[in-house]
Amino acid sequence: MNGEFKLVIGRAVREIAQYYSSEESFAIKKGKHLPNRGAIIGVIKDLRRVMFPGYFGSENITDTAPEYFIGNTLTEVYVTLKKQIETALIYQNTDQISEEEISERAMEICKKFFGRLAEIQQMLLKDVQAGFDGDPAAKSKEEIIFSYPGLFAIFVYRIAHELYLMDVPFIPRIMTEYAHSRTGIDINSGATIGEYFFIDHGTGVVIGETTCIGNHVKLYQGVTLGALSTRSGQQLAGVKRHPTIQDNVTIYSGSTILGGETVIGEECVIAGGAFITSSVPPRTKVTVKKPELNFKGPSQEDVWE
Template sequence: MDRSDKQRIEGIVQRILDDFGDDRAINKTDLCNEPDKTAIIDVIDKLMKILYPGYYSDKLYKIYSLKNNMSVIIEDVIFHLKKQIMIVLRYCKKFPELTDAELEDKAMDITYEFMDKIPQIRDYLETDIQAAFDGDPAAGSKDEVILSYPGLYAISVYRMAHELCLLDVPMIPRIMTEHAHSVTGIDIHPGATIGKYFFIDHGTGIVIGETTIIGEHVKIYQGVTLGGLSTQGGQKLKGAKRHPTIGDNVTIYSGASILGGETIIEDNVVVGGNTFITNSVEKDTRVTAKKQELQYKNN
């Protein structure tokens, strides 16, 4: 490296460092007070071992040591999740005056409440596994569903994140579901409400918005969007019902878009592929798009 290269590199380094000097969001460098995305993903991995002990647990442990092994994993999750929750609670407007000790106590209480929900989460997931097995003739076994279906993975992470969302934990639930999104291509907002026996088939490209409400025994195929009509209002729309409500025993085929907070798809509806729906649909209805006209030209 000659002298001119060294000077140019030093100049580039200095200009970049100078660019860190203002208060733009992109410049935040307070690492100790930011949630650790890697640590949160590690918590997800350990929680999956708790949800599905026979499938995700380390194979090094024998069945007779499962109890001791699980105790270690649970304690590890409690420690690291509490640490991350304590960090993000600083973002809550409800706790601006709490001391570090008070924040730690609050984070500990939330962590315990979440961990107490694990049996309930597993109860819901058992129904989701059953729905996937019953609803997919290609499923060879429930083991196959648990180990290979991206839809079940996305639902599993969502159900954990949703409980944290109900406990008013900021940031972490979204980090969790966006991790699942990056892995599976399925985007479920942790604020959505989803009933039992939920089945996502194939899954790639599915979007389920924050205020979506989904009943029980609902099946959704790839490319479905349950979204808002418009986000032009930006932050002014926060808290408003922006996404549709889906009743019980509804099937939504690939490529369908159902939009709007006032849009209600009632029970026992079948929504055909590539439909675009912005109005409510009465129960026991089948909605299909008019068949496109195909043209064939023979040279």
């Protein structure tokens, strides 16, 4: 390394180090740690094995007692998840709550969470049924469970949503962003989603934090359920800013529906490419004006020799 390049490196070091000391985001709170992303992804994978036994692991529950497999796996999940929840709560702690109290709170969160797992599994089985009923290309429910990115994103959302409701910091977002990175489907853990939910194809779907979705709703790729404007930033935290989609609605690809006061009534069909910022009455078909195609004869440059 020549002297000139050493000077360049030295200047870069000083400038970056200056940001370390002045920028709050770079300063992890002293003596605290953020949750371990790898451990949280491991929790997702283990819970997936429990919810859909035999699909994502080597276990064969027909050869062994299912209670043993479930109990052993959930025990491992509990140990990991409780530790990560404690880590998140300690990092977020601004009220000087003792670590003993935080540990008790983490235990209570885990108690409620594990108490909900059987109901989450039933919801997921209904989502599988919705996928099978709604996709003529599906050859079996097994194919949907094993292969469909939409179901994976929904599975992660339903797990993360329970922790979101219990005000667990960091972890729900880590979970849903993991699914986002895997599938291209971005479901905020705060959204409320009913039964028999199906996302077909999926890539590019965005569902915002305060979205409310009813039962038997089907979305196609590229659908955005978003906020009308986010220029106010943190001033809108906690305000309903995403739409409500009622029961039995189908929204085709590329549609955008925005605004916290926007309600799409039950049994509506929204055509692909629609842009909606106001409510739609029940049993309405929203269409987009077809583009006009102007056919012209080939120019001289287009004629093949």
